[in-house]
Structures are given as C-alpha cells and as structure tokens.
Amino acid sequence: MNYNVVLLHNRLSETPSADESDVLQQVGLVNEALKALGFSTVVHDIGTDLYEDIRKINRLSPAFVFNLVETVFDKSELLSIVPSLLSSFHIPYAGVRAEGLYLTTNKLLAKKRMRREGIPTPDWAMPQDEGISFAQDKKYILKPISEEGSVGLEEEAVFSGRLPAVSGPADAYFVEEFIEGREFNVSVIGRPGRFRVLPPAEMIFHDFPPGKERVLGYRAKWDEQSFEYTHTCRAFDTLSDEPELRQALETYATQCGELFELCGYFRVDFRVSKEGKPYVLEVNGNPCISPDSGFIAAAHHAGMSSVGIVREILLSSFPPDFVPVAHLQ
Structure with missing residues (x-):
C-alpha cells in the first residue's frame, strides 16, 4: 500500500x-x-x-x-x-518528540538533568556568574549553549586561567571543563525500553602537533581545506580490547535516551579522560543522516543498509499499531 x-x-x-x-x-x-x-x-x-x-x-x-x-x-x-x-x-x-528536542538542544538544561540522574558530564558555569574562577591546572572550553554542527566551536575556545573574549551575548555561551583525552560518538536507534546502540566511533586526531588542542570543531567537520578536516577521521572497533569502556559508553547513551524519552534516532557525544572516565558532552536528537555522516557510518558498520536504517527509524518513531508503518514490522 x-x-x-x-x-x-x-x-x-x-x-x-x-x-x-x-x-x-x-x-x-x-x-x-x-x-x-x-x-x-x-x-x-x-x-x-x-x-x-x-x-x-x-x-x-x-x-x-x-x-x-x-x-x-x-x-x-x-x-x-x-x-x-x-x-x-x-x-x-x-x-524525536518536541519535548526531547527542547531539552537536548539547550545544553545547560540537558547537563543539569544528566547530573541529577548520575550521568557524568563535565563541570560547567556561565561566563557572567559572579565570582567565577578557573583552576590553573585545568583547561576549559567556551561553548555555545544551543548551536549544533560545532558552529562557534574551535580550539581557540580552549583556555586556562583566563576567559577568552565572547563574541555576541554572554548568555549565549557557557564554560565547560575541557576533558583532555579521547572523543567518541555513540549513535542510537529506538525508543525507551527498546534501544539499539550502534558501534561507537572514535574520532582520531592524526598527527596533531604538540600544543594543538584536539577539538572536533567546525573546521574539522566542514572546512575541507583545513588542517583539522584533513587530519581528523572516524574509526570503529578501537575498543575491542576495552570492553568495560565500550559497555560504559553504551550504557550512558541508553540512559540518555531513557532520561529524555527519545524516540527515532539520536547521537551521544563523549570525551574520555586520560584516566579512562567517560563524560557526556551533549545529546543530539535527529542528528545528521547524510550519506557521509557519522550516524550512517555507524549503522553501515553494524551491517544496516540505508533502507534498513530508515525502516528502523520509522518503527521507533510510532506505536506498533500506527497503520502507515505497520507493514514494516
């Protein structure tokens, strides 16, 4: 039909x-x-x-x-x-439903909820907070509260000791502790109670010189002529010898889906500290699903075709008795 x-x-x-x-x-x-x-x-x-x-x-x-x-x-x-x-x-x-998108697109709301539920996320503060101070032995990053696609995010936003200049309204940004270590993306299809976690992807910062911050920023994603774009790549199966870390990433990704009642498809971005502790950076509802996107790459790595991916998104977005997609069961 x-x-x-x-x-x-x-x-x-x-x-x-x-x-x-x-x-x-x-x-x-x-x-x-x-x-x-x-x-x-x-x-x-x-x-x-x-x-x-x-x-x-x-x-x-x-x-x-x-x-x-x-x-x-x-x-x-x-x-x-x-x-x-x-x-x-x-x-x-x-x-993703309207409520889930509202909560996850505001990174501060999302972080507060995750922190209350015991999901680890880096410490944060607002630039205009009274009495804000920065530990000299830590690094921080200035991030937009709501922008996606790494808009406004580059290594120049990483700092220690002193807050960099803010372009635009100060309340459009927040300061987050910068977790030095590895970066992972975990893509998920499903709905609460029935999530399918796709293979975690690690972002590899290849031949970054000493002192250059490893940030998956706008240049790395979109500027094909930049050093960051040509020296950053996605890799799967890097956790084959670290089952506990992989399990932790998958568990936290699922917990985020349950917490924000996400259905359809979403992606959770992580940094893993040098001590091996994962932190959720953000949750992205309805992430990019262009042919070369990380979500599609993870699904293909799991053996799914593009048709299969869309089929699963539909089945995860609607109740089982929703007639237009019932034939896909």
Missing part, C-alpha cells in the same frame, strides 16, 4: 554554507529509502512563515512527516517548534 509522506527540511538561504546545504543530502537519502519501502514522497521546506507552511503541509494530508528540520529562523535552539506545530495540527511525524 502506498502512503504519501512529506520530507520536511528547513528552507536554505540564497547562498547556503556547507553545513546548511548538507540537509539536502539527508533529504536525498531518506527519499530514496522511503520509496524503496513503498511510500510516495513530497519534499517540503519550512521558512519564516511557520503558520502558513504548516497549513500547506496539512492540506497535503500526509500519512506522516519525516522531520529533517535543523534550524528555525537559523537557530538550533528553536528546533522543538516544528514538531510542536505538527502536533498541534495532529500531523504524525518521525523523529
């Missing part, structure tokens, strides 16, 4: 940057997979007139929407608005 599905993404600017236009690669992957699963598809974007755009989608009477929106008004912190609007129009959608 054919069902009509809307692939929804954020409207691009007239001259989109590499990280902005990447969403079209995601649309292409999901579009091909949905068609292979027997769905008919319509690609739709959403811009600044949210009400009119949602009304247009509603008039299409889709079986459901596959939500690939990455920003609203060019801001990641407003991501939860789109699923909230879809819910208000009673339009089903695949991916």
Whole structure:
C-alpha cells in the first residue's frame, strides 16, 4: 500500500554554507529509502512563515512527516517548534518528540538533568556568574549553549586561567571543563525500553602537533581545506580490547535516551579522560543522516543498509499499531 509522506527540511538561504546545504543530502537519502519501502514522497521546506507552511503541509494530508528540520529562523535552539506545530495540527511525524528536542538542544538544561540522574558530564558555569574562577591546572572550553554542527566551536575556545573574549551575548555561551583525552560518538536507534546502540566511533586526531588542542570543531567537520578536516577521521572497533569502556559508553547513551524519552534516532557525544572516565558532552536528537555522516557510518558498520536504517527509524518513531508503518514490522 502506498502512503504519501512529506520530507520536511528547513528552507536554505540564497547562498547556503556547507553545513546548511548538507540537509539536502539527508533529504536525498531518506527519499530514496522511503520509496524503496513503498511510500510516495513530497519534499517540503519550512521558512519564516511557520503558520502558513504548516497549513500547506496539512492540506497535503500526509500519512506522516519525516522531520529533517535543523534550524528555525537559523537557530538550533528553536528546533522543538516544528514538531510542536505538527502536533498541534495532529500531523504524525518521525523523529524525536518536541519535548526531547527542547531539552537536548539547550545544553545547560540537558547537563543539569544528566547530573541529577548520575550521568557524568563535565563541570560547567556561565561566563557572567559572579565570582567565577578557573583552576590553573585545568583547561576549559567556551561553548555555545544551543548551536549544533560545532558552529562557534574551535580550539581557540580552549583556555586556562583566563576567559577568552565572547563574541555576541554572554548568555549565549557557557564554560565547560575541557576533558583532555579521547572523543567518541555513540549513535542510537529506538525508543525507551527498546534501544539499539550502534558501534561507537572514535574520532582520531592524526598527527596533531604538540600544543594543538584536539577539538572536533567546525573546521574539522566542514572546512575541507583545513588542517583539522584533513587530519581528523572516524574509526570503529578501537575498543575491542576495552570492553568495560565500550559497555560504559553504551550504557550512558541508553540512559540518555531513557532520561529524555527519545524516540527515532539520536547521537551521544563523549570525551574520555586520560584516566579512562567517560563524560557526556551533549545529546543530539535527529542528528545528521547524510550519506557521509557519522550516524550512517555507524549503522553501515553494524551491517544496516540505508533502507534498513530508515525502516528502523520509522518503527521507533510510532506505536506498533500506527497503520502507515505497520507493514514494516
């Protein structure tokens, strides 16, 4: 049976940057997979007139929407608005629910919740906190509270002793203890009570000279001409001799999914200290699923095809009796 599905993404600017236009690669992957699963598809974007755009989608009477929106008004912190609007129009959608996106896109809210639940996350403070001081024997990093895709994050943000200059409102940033050590990404498909953890990926900082901070920043992800891009790579199976560390990463990733009631797909980013202790940096609901993304790489490493990935995301996004995807069981 054919069902009509809307692939929804954020409207691009007239001259989109590499990280902005990447969403079209995601649309292409999901579009091909949905068609292979027997769905008919319509690609739709959403811009600044949210009400009119949602009304247009509603008039299409889709079986459901596959939500690939990455920003609203060019801001990641407003991501939860789109699923909230879809819910208000009673339009089903695949991916993380509005509540989960709201909590995880605000990194401070997420860190506070994780800390309360015993999930380790680095210490943090706001730049404008009264009496804030920095230990001379530790390093810190200045990070945007809500931006994704490593926007505004580079090694220049790492400091010790003295806070670097803040460009923009001080309350848009927070200071986090910089965990020197290894970096991992753990991708997950599923819903509370039924998560499938994909193979952890370690980010390898190859031939970084002494004194150069190992940061997976914007240059490493998007600037193909930069040293960081050409000397940073993803590797799997680096924990084959460290089963306890792998288990810890998988356990914390699952706990994050349960804590924020995430369904569909998400990714948890970790730093592991030199002493071998993992810390959750952030939780990313609906992470990038372009063909060359870390999430897709992890799923392929686990033996899943792109069609299989989208199938599992759909089954994880809706209850078992949701008719449009019931045939995928």
